[in-house]
Amino acid sequence: MDQSELRRLESRCVQEEAPRCTASCPLHVDVKGFCALMAQRRFDKAWSVLAKTLPLPGVLVRLCDGPCKGACVRKDAGGAVEIDALERACAALAKSVRPPKPLPSRHKSVAVVGGTLTGLCAAWEMARRGFDVTLYCEQAGSCLSAVPESTLPGGVLANEMEALRAMGADMKENVSLTPELLDSLLEEKDAVFIDSDDLPEDVRSFGQPDEITLGTERAGLFASRTGEPSAVFQAATGRRAANSIERFTQGVSMVSGRELEGPYETRLFTSLDKVEPLPPTPSDGVYAEVEARDEAKRCLQCECMECVKTCEYLRHYKYYPKVYARQIYNNESIVMGTRQANTMINSCMLCGLCETVCPEDFSMGDVCLEARRSMVERGKMPPSAHDFALRDMAFANGERCALARHAPGTDASEYVFFPGCQLTASDPDGVETAYGDLRERLGNVGLMLHCCGAPADWSGRVGLFEEAMAELKSVWESLGSPKIIAACPTCIKTLRVGLPDAEIVSHWSVLRALGVPVQATDGGGTLAISDPCAARHDRVLREDVRALLEQANVSLVEPELTGEYTECCGFGGLLSEANPELGRKVAERRAGAREEDFVTYCAMCRDMIARTGKRALHLYDLLYPKGDSPAARPSPGYSARRENRVRLRETLLRGLWQEDAGPNGDPFEAIEVAFSDQAAANMEDRRILKSDVQKVLLHVGRGGQRFVHGETGHFLSAFRPVVVTYWVEFEERDGGYYVHNTWSHRMHIKGERS
Amino acid sequence: MSVIQVPEADAGQWRCATCDEELALRPVELEYLDSLFNVALPACPKCGMVLIPENLALGKMNQVEHLLEDK
Numbered sequence: 077m078d079q080s081e082l083r084r085l086e087s088r089c090v091q092e093e094a095p096r097c098t099a100s101c102p103l104h105v106d107v108k109g110f111c112a113l114m115a116q117r118r119f120d121k122a123w124s125v126l127a128k129t130l131p132l133p134g135v136l137v138r139l140c141d142g143p144c145k146g147a148c149v150r151k152d153a154g155g156a157v158e159i160d161a162l163e164r165a166c167a168a169l170a171k172s173v174r175p176p177k178p179l180p181s182r183h184k185s186v187a188v189v190g191g192t193l194t195g196l197c198a199a200w201e202m203a204r205r206g207f208d209v210t211l212y213c214e215q216a217g218s219c220l221s222a223v224p225e226s227t228l229p230g231g232v233l234a235n236e237m238e239a240l241r242a243m244g245a246d247m248k249e250n251v252s253l254t255p256e257l258l259d260s261l262l263e264e265k266d267a268v269f270i271d272s273d274d275l276p277e278d279v280r281s282f283g284q285p286d287e288i289t290l291g292t293e294r295a296g297l298f299a300s301r302t303g304e305p306s307a308v309f310q311a312a313t314g315r316r317a318a319n320s321i322e323r324f325t326q327g328v329s330m331v332s333g334r335e336l337e338g339p340y341e342t343r344l345f346t347s348l349d350k351v352e353p354l355p356p357t358p359s360d361g362v363y364a365e366v367e368a369r370d371e372a373k374r375c376l377q378c379e380c381m382e383c384v385k386t387c388e389y390l391r392h393y394k395y396y397p398k399v400y401a402r403q404i405y406n407n408e409s410i411v412m413g414t415r416q417a418n419t420m421i422n423s424c425m426l427c428g429l430c431e432t433v434c435p436e437d438f439s440m441g442d443v444c445l446e447a448r449r450s451m452v453e454r455g456k457m458p459p460s461a462h463d464f465a466l467r468d469m470a471f472a473n474g475e476r477c478a479l480a481r482h483a484p485g486t487d488a489s490e491y492v493f494f495p496g497c498q499l500t501a502s503d504p505d506g507v508e509t510a511y512g513d514l515r516e517r518l519g520n521v522g523l524m525l526h527c528c529g530a531p532a533d534w535s536g537r538v539g540l541f542e543e544a545m546a547e548l549k550s551v552w553e554s555l556g557s558p559k560i561i562a563a564c565p566t567c568i569k570t571l572r573v574g575l576p577d578a579e580i581v582s583h584w585s586v587l588r589a590l591g592v593p594v595q596a597t598d599g600g601g602t603l604a605i606s607d608p609c610a611a612r613h614d615r616v617l618r619e620d621v622r623a624l625l626e627q628a629n630v631s632l633v634e635p636e637l638t639g640e641y642t643e644c645c646g647f648g649g650l651l652s653e654a655n656p657e658l659g660r661k662v663a664e665r666r667a668g669a670r671e672e673d674f675v676t677y678c679a680m681c682r683d684m685i686a687r688t689g690k691r692a693l694h695l696y697d698l699l700y701p702k703g704d705s706p707a708a709r710p711s712p713g714y715s716a717r718r719e720n721r722v723r724l725r726e727t728l729l730r731g732l733w734q735e736d737a738g739p740n741g742d743p744f745e746a747i748e749v750a751f752s753d754q755a756a757a758n759m760e761d762r763r764i765l766k767s768d769v770q771k772v773l774l775h776v777g778r779g780g781q782r783f784v785h786g787e788t789g790h791f792l793s794a795f796r797p798v799v800v801t802y803w804v805e806f807e808e809r810d811g812g813y814y815v816h817n818t819w820s821h822r823m824h825i826k827g828e829r830s
Numbered sequence: 831m832s833v834i835q836v837p838e839a840d841a842g843q844w845r846c847a848t849c850d851e852e853l854a855l856r857p858v859e860l861e862y863l864d865s866l867f868n869v870a871l872p873a874c875p876k877c878g879m880v881l882i883p884e885n886l887a888l889g890k891m892n893q894v895e896h897l898l899e900d901k
Contacts, residue, residue, distance in 0.1 A: 415900045458899035459863075762888075781879040783853075786843035794882070803882065821887040822895050826859040826866075828878045 077446070082405045085443060088436045089398035090343045095378040097159065099342035100147035102312030105129045107144055107159055107375070114162055114372030117365060123170030126163060131200035131311055132236040134172075135193070135220070137163035138228050139307035143339070149346045150376050154354040157375050158363075165363035175239030179206035184325045187261040189253055190271025191216040193307055194300045196240070197314030198269050203243040205322060210246040212253065212261075213274060255279050262296060267321045270299040273310075289320045289330045296324065312338055345435040346378040383430035383438070386637060388662045389651070390430060390440065393420050397430065397438050404447050415456070421447045422461045423658055426534060426649035427609035432640055441649070448536025459799070460822060461654040462535035464763045468718070472497035472527040473544065476741065477721040479525040480551045483515050484732045489522030489558040493583075494571070496564030497527040499696075501717035502679040504724035506696035507563075510583065511728075513593045513700070514561065518586070522555050525725055528567040529574065534650045545574040552578060561586055563696075565610035565617060565678050584620040584677060587699065592627045597701045599630030603693065604670035606635065606685065607642035608678035615640075621677050621695065628698050635669035643669070645684035652684065656761070664688045673707045683711035713759065715766035744770040747777070748812030755815045764802060764818050771797045772804040773813050790816055801825065833857045833868045838886040841872035849876040856880075863898045 077085075093099075097107035106125050113122035127133040142160035150157050184207050188199045191213025203209045217233045241247060251257070253275055261268050269290075272280070282292035285299040290313070292299050298320050300313045316337055323330050357363070357371040383397060384390045393400065400420070407417035424444035431439035451457040471477060477497070482489045493514055495507045514521045529544035552560070552575065560575075562568045563583040571580050587593070605625070611617045618639055625632055637643045643666050646652050652659030666681075667674070667690035674692040676682050685692040686709065697706035712720060726737035747770040751759070759765070772795040776782055782793040785805075794803045801824070805817040841853040853872040858880050860867045873880045882891065 413901075414897070418900050458896070460895065460899060781846070781848045781874075781877055783844040783879075783881060784847035786845060791847060792844060792881070801882070803884070803887065817884065819884045819887045821882060821891050823860050823862040823891055825880050825882070826861050827880070828856050828858055828873060 077401075077405050077408055077443075077450070082401060085401040085438070086398050088434075088438045089380075089396060089401070090345055090436055091380045091396045091398055093344035093380075094342045095344055095346075096147040096149060096342055097144035097157075097378075099344075100339045101144045102309050102338050103129055103315065105144075107157075108377055110166075111157065111159075111162070111372045111375035112377060114166060114368055115375065117369050119166055119169040119365075119368075120171050120173075122166050124173060126166065127173055127176070131197040131204075131314060132193075132240075134167065134232045134236050135217075135228065136197075136307060136311055137167045138232065139193075139220075139223070141306060141308070143306065143308060149348065149378050150351075150354075150374055153348050153351045153376075154374070155356045158356050158359075158371055161359060161363055162368060162371055165368040168362055169365060169368065172235070175242050176204055178204050178243050181208065182206045182325070184208065184266045185210070185264070186321055187212060187265045187268045188271065189213070189258065189261070189268060190274030191249075192219040192271050192273045192310070193217070194304070194310040194313050195269070195271030195274060196236075197311040198271065198317045199245050199314075200240055200243070201315050201318035202269075202321065203240060203245040205318065207318075207321070207325075208246075209244070210248060210265075211240075212248045212251045212257065213271075214251070214253070215249055216247060219273070253279055255281065258297075262294065265296075266325050267296045267298065269317045269321060270297065272300045272302045273304075288334055289323075290317050291320060291324075291330065298324075343436070344378060345380045345382065346376060347382060351376060380435070382433045382435065383440070386433050386641070386643070387430055387440075388643075388665050389423055389425060389658065392423070392658055392661070397434075397440055397443075400440065401443060404443060408447065408450060417447075418451070418458055418461075419655055421451070422458075422654035423651055424649050425609065425644040425646065425651045425662070427644035428612050429609065429637075429641065429643060432612065444649070445534075445536060448534075449538055450536075452536045452538070457536065462531070462537075462650055463799070465531045465650050465653045466535060466537070466540070468714075469497070469527050469529070469531040469544070471718055472501075472721060473547070475738065477525060477718075477725055478551075479523060479725050479728070480555055481733060482522045482555065483520050484734075486520050488520060489555050490520045491518060491561050492522040492524050492552070492555055492558040494524045494526070494528075494560050494562040494564075494567060495583075496562065496567040496679070497525075497721065498683075498717075499564055499679040499694075500525060500721050500724050502683050502712060502720070503694060503696055504720040504727075505702055506694070506700045507724060508728065509595070509700040509702075510563070510696060513595075514583075514586070517590050521561065522558060523728070524551065524555070524560075525721070526551065528562075528564070528570040530566050530570050531650060533570065534648075541574075549575055563677075565608045565614070566680075568614070568617065569610045582617050582620060584617060584624055584695070588620045588623050588627075592624060593699050595701065596628050596699045599625065599628040599698055602631045602633060602672050603675040604633050604635055604672040605638065606645070606666065606669075606674045606676040606681055606692075607639055608676060608681045609642060609644040609648050610678065612640055612642055624695070624699070625675065630675065630698070632675075633670060633672055637669065645678075645681040647680040647684050653763075659684075660688070667692075686711045713756070714763065715759070718765065718767070744774040747773045748810075749773060749806075749815060750809070750812065751815045752817075755817050758818060762818070762820060764820055768797065768800075768802045768820075769804050769815055769818055771795055772802050772818075773806065776804075796824070799824075833870050835870050836886060836890055838883065838890050839869070839871050839881075840883060841881055842883065844872070844881055846874035846877060846879060848879070849874050851876045853881060862895055863901075865898050867894075 110125045130136045145156035148156035186207045188211045199211045290298045403417045407415045426441040532541035559579040646659040646662030663684040667685045667688040677695045682694040691707035729735045729737045775795040776793045782791045806813045806815045855870045856873040858871040
């Protein structure tokens with residue numbers, strides 16, 4: 077990711093955009109911060125928020141007509157926040173504060189001619205920025221004399237004039253404003269601002285000022301346009317004049333980058349989805365403390381966070397995509413030192429939900445996948461993150477598991493059934509029955525047992541993915557390029573990208589057309605459907621599944637996040653491998669989305685949800701049933717998943733094709749081993765396979781060294797078959813082994829230092 | 831290179847079954863991702879077999895592995 081890419085990404089996340097109130101306020105008051113403090117009855121603090129932004133705050137808050145109310149998001153949920161009333165309440169409730177301390181003198185002298193609110197605010201803004209300001213007028217603020225006492229209590233204006241003087245502004249009143257005065261001021265001063273509402277007609281010889289800069293035909297002379305009725309807009313003109321004079325005296329561009337002065341459109345999106353309508357707090361005049369608090373509480377504290385609200389992963393890292401993009405960029409830029417974001421990058425499920433809910437289509441998945449690819453390319457991908465999953469993929473594609481055949485007794489396939497490596501691992505019997513059903517009802521259906529390559533893709537290994545896909549393509553072509561019937565949503569998605577020439581149809585579409593199999597159970601009760609994230613953009617697939625469930629007499633309910641907005645189970649993007657703890661949290665969140673038992677059509681979703689203790693069915697459990705209470709079927713562990721694949725291949729080869737399944741495997745497989753419950757649980761947590769343990773025990777049997785425990789008599793031995801060292805604590809029992817514990821590490825013991 | 835002591839490297843009641851020897855702390859060279867460490871670990875004084883106890887493998891050692899992976 078380069079700088080420009082980072083900027084492009086950052087700009088797509090709107091979370092840090094200004095709320096609509098602040099953007100629409102010509103002075104950009106932090107209304108959200110103000111309301112938050114008012115809601116906590118921290119009135120003094122709230123006042124300082126106003127006073128930080130507003131010139132002559134005591135006057136302005138009392139005259140403010142709340143132009144932000146037209147933009148308030150709450151407007152459509154009961155009515156806009158009564159921000160002007162809140163400002164006045166704050167003025168009454170807060171202790172007065174000292175005028176702001178001006179910046180050090182710039183040694184630039186400025187004259188402000190005219191003393192209506194526009195001129196006074198211009199003088200305030202410039203005095204605050206360190207200009208030497210002199211104000212010339214008939215009588216400062218005389219235009220406010222018509223404002224009733226109830227709106228602007230006596231003494232408030234005088235106080236602010238005092239503050240203006242305290243900030244260093246020189247006030248020259250009772251001055252007649254003449255063309256001569258103007259000429260002489262333009263001679264002596266660095267710049268002059270004219271408050272046009274307070275100027276006799278004969279002095280107006282400079283034409284209409286420029287809309288953006290307020291500049292006139294005479295260099296150094298700036299002026300307001302006449303006739304602005306709104307107090308806040310008058311004040312905003314004063315600020316615009318100060319901005320222009322600052323630029324003018326610094327000799328920088330007068331026009332560039334001024335788009336955000338005055339009201340502007342913000343891109344911040346705030347959903348009203350879960351907001352209860354609530355009308356404004358009634359008042360009889362000025363809000364008292366409690367009413368002010370209640371009204372301030374109606375502020376929605378606008379922010380976007382749409383993706384963070386729906387994604388446990390985005391929530392886990394405490395920020396939002398704009399910040400994450402920066403962290404990922406920094407992670408990539410590190411040459412020496414610790415790359416802090418590696419785990420974060422590898423924890424995204426790549427499920428696409430954030431992009432679907434984002435008003436600007438920001439995709440964390442794309443950013444994370446690209447970062448993973450870059451890490452792999454630069455040799456910076458932590459080996460432990462995806463090693464286990466990639467070895468599992470290699471195993472699924474190895475000679476013990478992979479298979480490609482035409483249907484028994486045929487030498488051509490119109491279709492080939494592609495169940496996917498996780499479905500075969502989770503439910504080999506279901507796959508066998510499904511294949512039989514397809515052959516029976518569809519005729520020439522071949523079989524391909526293979527992994528679609530998703531783990532290589534998710535782990536950012538472009539080369540490995542291409543290799544896997546090329547192999548898949550050649551196997552598929554060797555069968556005569558039949559139409560593929562795929563059962564796994566991830567396989568469907570992956571194969572459609574990787575094998576663009578293949579016609580790929582989902583098993584569910586086929587079944588919808590054929591009708592539910594004869595052996596299907598009568599669904600009876602109510603189930604909650606969980607769409608896999610791979611089906612997010614596959615409307616047809618989702619509809620096929622629902623139609624099938626209806627055929628099976630299942631009454632369906634949907635979780636809040638469903639269909640296009642479905643949540644991942646925590647397996648996607650290899651989250652559960654790279655960050656098991658977060659993977660579990662994500663699965664638990666999904667499992668908790670409905671009280672009813674879940675039904676899904678992805679083997680990993682089924683198993684991830686089942687692992688949390690929630691009852692969950694795969695659609696095969698209904699269509700190709702076996703045994704009682706399939707919703708309580710435990711998720712097979714990693715070792716069993718591998719064994720299931722091997723056994724399925726062997727069973728099918730022997731049973732259907734009358735072929736030998738080949739050699740019986742490696743010698744370590746003959747080792748008889750049993751596990752204590754604790755050892756079995758540890759193996760799952762620590763990603764240690766039965767075969768890993770058997771390799772250690774074979775090593776022991778062949779005379780490998782071992783330790784013995786003084787108290788328990790258990791033995792302990794270690795072996796490093798590849799890059800991981802496995803330790804096994806065991807005892808010898810009945811000609812085999814009983815394992816009490818096992819652990820592993822990646823660090824290599826080079827031996828005693830010589 | 832100095833030898834790192836780790837409190838987690840406690841042999842407990844394990845002894846070498848092959849040589850029938852008590853284990854003793856010995857300087858051992860460990861390697862991961864091109865980094866080398868010398869750590870005092872329980873080992874058999876006769877055959878040199880090194881013990882990595884569970885709490886060390888899953889604790890300190892795992893932390894260091896991750897640290898090196900993120901370098």
